[in-house]
Amino acid sequence: MSDSFPGETVGSVIAGDAVTGWQDALERQSLARAxxxxxxxxxxxAAGDAVxxxxxxxxxGLAVHPEVVEAAVGALRAYGLGAxxxxxxxxxxxxHAALETDLAEWLGFPRALVYSSGFLANLGAIRALAGPGTLLISDRYNHASLIDGCKSSxxxxxxxxxxDPAALAALLAAHPGREVVYVTESVFSVDGDLAPLADLHAVTSAHGALMLVDDAHALGVLGPEGAGGVAAAGLSGAPDVVVTATLSKALGGAGGVIAGPEPLARHLIDTGRTFIYDTAPPPSVVAGVGAALRLARRADDRRALLTTRADATVRRLHAAGFTTPAPAAAVLSVPAPGPEAALAWAADCRDRGVAVGCFRPPSTPDGSSRLRLTLNAGIAAEDFERALDVIAECAP
Structure with a gap:
């Protein structure tokens, strides 16, 4: 987990400066980042842009699905703008109650709690499971929300x-008798690779450790009825597994969820600061997500299309000379020579009507820059093919 990057503040922005110079300090950091x-x-x-x-x-492709939009509009009329x-x-x-019931059933756990963001769900889950006496073992490529949760715990x-299950086993063996929580993603957010969850769980189970899995990029895409990477690994409802996810990806909305046993939910409701002190997600968004969940459970055709498009993308990029690995779900990573080249590549694609992700440090755990492509089953076939051509033609 990287602690800093060029131009990032470590400590106060006014360290070493008079209070009146705080803006100058920020400006120097901005110039260093540039x-x-x-x-x-x-x-x-703009709404309805052609990109x-x-x-x-x-x-x-559920964010604009008519059933999702109508569910959100109905709740907006019924409850008003916010919670x-x-x-x-x-x-x-x-x-909210209906969505939590549906999420618990879908994910295969006794209880689910909805949060206003996946980031807050991850902070809340880690802080509930760990304290001063706990050892947290965190995968090197974990998302920033998991890293921040570990640091704040x-x-x-x-x-x-x-x-790496073998490395995890060695770490656990080196800390006998400790209360341990292993923290990982299922599909990793930058490179799109899938953690070997069943093998990792065999290790944590053998050592009496808990496993926390952020299923954000697998939910809706992997597993039976799209129930996620944990379900795909056969770990749904395992008593030593806790799942978090965001509702803003395959479900097209906003919010987060923690799923696990009933005692965890009770503990979060009674003590979880990111649950207790945060305004609830708007009912319109929650209702829309509920409709998206029902659609996602029967969306095997859309999941099959994602697989087909992932294969097509890898073939097209390989033909253009890129060593892009086959994705586990719908996230692909394409290496770029450096941060400036990645920026220019993404900008050229955007100028030609194609939006791609541009990931640079500190968002990349290995310090390398790349484009991140996220596939969407709702894009028309001809637009998808054109987008692949544009990405290849704009390559640095």
């Missing part, structure tokens, strides 16, 4: 080699 090719830019998009989207995470409070005050509606943190 020199390293790490400047980031907000690009607002072919291989950058967003709407894997099943108006935290889950424990006035923010829990019948839509007060627990001892050890970074494990990526997706």
């Amino acid at each position: 020199k390293a090719g790490l400047t980031r830019t907000l690009r607002p998009r 072919v989207d291989l950058a967003g995470n709407d894997y099943l 108006t409070g935290s889950r424990l005050v006035r923010g829990s509606t019948e839509a 007060g627990a001892e943190v050890v970074v494990a080699p990526h997706a």
